[in-house]
Amino acid sequence: MDVVKSDAANYKNFLKEFIETQNERALYGAEQIIKTFIKRNISPEEIVNLHILAFAELYPNITPEVHRAMNFLLETMISYGMALQEYQALREKQLELQSEISVAASMQETLLLTEKPCISGLDIGVISIPAQQMNGDYHHFMKGKDGSLGIAIADVIGKGVPAALCMSMIKYSVDSFPEEAMSPQMILNSLNRVVERNVDPSMFITMFYGQYHPDSEMLTYASAGHEPGFHYCAETDTFSEIKAKGLVLGVLPDTEYQQYERKINKGDMIILLTDGVTECRNGEEFIESDEVLERIHEFRHLPAQEMVEKVYRYFERMQDFHLRDDFTLLIFKKRV
């Protein structure tokens, strides 16, 4: 972009006014002109040149030394101008990338969409918020033909695009398993092989898979190194950790996962989460996992969806509305 005549005239007038009066108004005027230059990508060397020309017109008798000194400045500004142009080009590129990522993120959202099923006697709440645009956490509900409810919650160590790509693969693998193979243990065994074969060894995926059988009121589950969930027992009004041993997915090809089970009584809650919840930070300090439970306890009389949203809002505020990791919290309550 070139400097046009009217700019040059304006610049010259402000320069003259300033030299004669040292008036702040002249500086303010110059500031406004420079802003339009920046908007129009006018390079620093052109501005220095404009200055030289204006000055020479106002003071035709300047010494050659002053004139040369100003030309020297112009020469040195060329590199500045180049750096500026590079920044501008990179910034445009960044905006492009950002809009590509947001398209990818909404595609991912569609891909990973899972519907919260209606199971009589169960109240389910879930919230999953990515730290960046794309989510590296994943949760999925599957209703079995036998009336059971499968619940998967998983976390890729890492965030952003690679984690999100990885999650889409996990979802499609789970979807492709035959219904007969749907026990938590068998699902993790199969997924482990998929991950071991297809995912870069530097990516770690943890998963908890639970299956609730409404008839027997039993929850069977298995875990691949996932953050332990919690069981709230209404009778004793206490929380207990849902411990389950199991290696992270994809480490060893022939890992056999153990399956556990527990009875869910009326008024009980099962709380599943990812480490984005437990690793929330208050300033520099990690929160205690008790703090999550305290909040859940506080909100326990609310519907499950309201509970998870309230807990999320609480920690979001605590962290100044800036998540460091993807946050997924899933609660299901057995109705009284």
Next chain:
Amino acid sequence: MALQSCVNIKKEWDIVGARQMGRDIAREMGFGTVDQARIATAISELARNIYLYAGSGKVCFEKIDTIEKRGMCMIATDAGPGIVDIGQVMEDGFTTSSGLGAGLPGVRRLMDEFDIKSAKNVGTEIKAIKWLR
């Protein structure tokens, strides 16, 4: 096309010689101070690359003087290792001095026309033109 004037690049000092010759030609052709400075900077970048990556080579200048257009052409040639991935070196931010805006993408912006021919272990020829307006 008109006669070429060339400067051989062997030592770092020769970069200065190339700038000087380029500037003289630019001034003589009637380029303004800003364009002279841009041309000199472009010469520096090309000559410095020859000095750093090819060891030796030359930078030549031609005046283009036709009825339609007048301008100055610079051609930097060397028989060095060549640039294998031209697309990559033309990307912003790739240069070793990344973030200084210099390097080949910078030269392309300073000049009006820009072209690279290069073959591995054969050498590199970079041609750039600035038009007089």
